[in-house]
Amino acid sequence: MRIPGRRRLIAVAVVTSLVMAAGAAAWWQWDGGRQPRVDDAVTTMTTAVTDAVVAAGDNAAVTVSAVVAAAECELGFLRRGRVFTAKADLYTDPGAEESLITTIEQGLTGRYATRRAEAVAGIRALQADVGSVRLSVRRLSPGWLAVTARSGCSAGSVDTGTADAGSPGVAGVTSLLATVGTRPATLTEQRLNCPNGAIVTVSAVSEPIDAGRLATRLATTVPAGARRFAADDANRVAYRDGPTSVVVAASDDGTAVTVQHTTDC
Structure with a gap:
């Protein structure tokens, strides 16, 4: 006589579990739908980087990078997200960093509420908030500035661009790599839209090779009339020829050469 009662209890427990599971799944889907997504921030991020690069003018050689996940973060209960960054690198003469950051600040005035940090080694980093996105321009090393737009904690993912084999940047x-006796092992392309076109960077990492003495080995490849930027002690060649920027550098371990060819807006 007790068995039917036990069966009813089991049935009630099963139904209750199913209802709770369905409710939890519905809540999880609802909660995920209300979380910020990187898709909603990408345009703001890339526009901020583009505006800073355009404001820099021809005072630096420029490269742009893909939007990437930079760090993990907490989005909410049992849910992980990531902070994403969009980035450009500016190469100018050592000692000209503070002047270049001031030029960028002036170019952003009226569209961005900018502020400057306390000086570190005579350089005051630039910051601006655009909604949940934070833009910064700071010195990484002598002659090298990073322009970074950072999202808030977001869900989602982004794709990395692939290079068109027929583009001028690939050629x-x-x-340039042929000049130092090697060829590309990998090729990528990144594009930031601007009002009058796009900033396009084709990046290559060479096959293994001794990356020493790049300035000497590339001495005859810099076009006449191009503006070459000093590299201080870095094993790097950076120049700007009109709207085209070229940056050639040794890999960290000196066993490969990286080349970035950028066409500005």
Whole structure:
């Protein structure tokens, strides 16, 4: 006589569990739908980086990078997200960093509420908030500035661009690597839209090679009339020829050469 009662209890427990599981799944889906997504921030991030690069003018050689996940973060209960960054690198003469940051600040005035940090080694980093996105321009090393737009904690993911084999940038980096006796092992392309076109960077990492003495080995490849930027002690060649920027550098371990060819807006 007790068995039917036990069966009813089991049935009630099963139904209750199913209802709770369905409710939890519905809540999880609802909670996920209300979380910020990187898709909603990408345009703001890339626009901020583009505006800073355009404000820099021809005072630096420029490269742009993909939007990437920079760090993990907490989005809420049992849910992880990531902070994403969009980035450009500016190469100018050592000692000209503070002046270049001031030029960028002036170019952003009226569209961004900018502020400057306390000086570190005579350089005051620039910051601006655009909604949940934070833009910064700071010195990484002598002559090298990073322009970074950072999202808030977000869900989602982004794709990395692939290079068009027929683009001028691919031909440019391939030719430069041939000058030092190697060829591309990997090629990528990044594009930031601007009002009058796009900033396009084709990046290559060479096959293994001794990356020493790049300035000497590339001495005859810099076009006449191009503006070359001093590299201080870095094993790097950076120049700007009109709207085209080229940056050639040794990998961290000196066993490969990186080349970035950028066409500005």
